Structures are given as C-alpha cells and as structure tokens.
Amino acid sequence: MQMPSQQLLACACGQVRLTVTGSPIATVECCCDSCRRAGVQLQSRPGAPEVLGPHGETLFVMHRKDRVSIDAGHSLLSALRPWTQGGSRRVLARCCNTPLFLEFSGGHWLSLYGLLWPASARPAVEMRTMVGDLPDSSALPNDVPNLKTRSLCFYARLMKAWIAMGLRSPRIEIAGDPHG
Structure with missing residues (x-):
C-alpha cells in the first residue's frame, strides 16, 4: 500500500495532534522486555488504549524526527x-x-505507537524484533520475519535515514x- 506523503495523527481525545511526512523508516x-514492561504500565493508566498485541508485542512506526511535527497540545x-537505566x-x-512515541537519547528517529493510526491506514508490519526476549516465541505467526534481536537491515535503514538527515x-x- 502506498503511504500518503502526509498523515495527521492524534491522541484519543484529539488535543495532541501530530503530522508525519514521508514514508516510515520501518x-x-x-x-x-522493556517494551513489554512499559506496555503493561502504559495500558494500565486510566482511559489508556491497549498497547500490547496478543503475543506481548508493541507496534511501532519509525519515522525520522525531522518529519514529525507536534502541531497542537505540546504542553x-x-x-x-x-526505569532509571x-x-x-x-x-x-x-x-x-495515549502513548505517542518512544524516543532514544540522541536518536534521530521516533518510534511512534502504531495505535495512533486508524486500522485502515496503519502501515503494514515488516518485521518483529527482539523475539528472543519472549518466554515462548513459537506462538508468533510467520507472516513477517521474527528476528531474535535486530538485523543488519534494521540498522542499515536507521543509518540511511540518519545520513539523509x-x-x-x-x-x-x-x-x-x-533529554539529551
């Protein structure tokens, strides 16, 4: 499916609005383990949407930071x-x-929570990462690559985006x- 060049996203109540331009990195x-623990915490907050999928996975749509703008609700x-470490x-x-994104200190990308997209416009999953952290990864479907950690291709996409920036x-x- 061809991604629109610009997508408007919002939190559940619409007070925080984002614009994402261009195609995702991945x-x-x-x-x-970290995303699964955080997912439990995030979705247990009052009124929060479900973050974790049926196998404990968190859907992220990774975009370059320079292609994400916070249009309303920054405050x-x-x-x-x-956790502190x-x-x-x-x-x-x-x-x-509503969870919006995961950001790594010094990172050039944002891992936007897939739940921000309506199901009909959500980018298709390309891979599962860190399946080696699951207690039983054999329950995962084989519809996309199930990577034990992260692949060279994954890191190459991040590097290509960083160079482009x-x-x-x-x-x-x-x-x-x-946050540095």
Whole structure:
C-alpha cells in the first residue's frame, strides 16, 4: 500500500495532534522486555488504549524526527521513564493517557505507537524484533520475519535515514524532562 506523503495523527481525545511526512523508516513489532514492561504500565493508566498485541508485542512506526511535527497540545506531553537505566523515554498525552512515541537519547528517529493510526491506514508490519526476549516465541505467526534481536537491515535503514538527515538528531523538548 502506498503511504500518503502526509498523515495527521492524534491522541484519543484529539488535543495532541501530530503530522508525519514521508514514508516510515520501518514498521516493526517489538517484543523486547522493556517494551513489554512499559506496555503493561502504559495500558494500565486510566482511559489508556491497549498497547500490547496478543503475543506481548508493541507496534511501532519509525519515522525520522525531522518529519514529525507536534502541531497542537505540546504542553500536554509527558515523559514516562519506567526505569532509571537506559536512555529512552516514552512520551504520552496526559489528557487521555495515549502513548505517542518512544524516543532514544540522541536518536534521530521516533518510534511512534502504531495505535495512533486508524486500522485502515496503519502501515503494514515488516518485521518483529527482539523475539528472543519472549518466554515462548513459537506462538508468533510467520507472516513477517521474527528476528531474535535486530538485523543488519534494521540498522542499515536507521543509518540511511540518519545520513539523509545530515547526521543530525533533533531534540524534542518536553517540560520537566531534560533529554539529551
């Protein structure tokens, strides 16, 4: 399916709105321990949507940071850091507890939660990563590659996007949360 050049996304209540331009770097279902633990925490918040799929996977649509704009509700963003180690933060809309994206410190991309897209416009999953972290990965369907960790192809896509951005890593400021 051809992706539109621009997509308008919003939290569940519509107060936080994003625009995504261009095609994603990749669309993945992550099965790592960190995403599964964070998914449980995120979806247990009042009014929050389901984050985890039936096998404990989290759907992410990865986009270059320079192709994602926060058009409304920036003051409603809140960073969640479920554990102190690691350089990642999950950002959600405080108004309705909708998870918006996962961001890595110094990263040039955002892993946008797939639940932001209506099912009819959601990019197709290309691969599952970190299936080696699952207690039983044999239950996963074989519809896309089920990668034990991350592949060279996965990292090559990230590198290609970073080069296209001039090796820049734009910052997203969130009140009360310094993030390098």
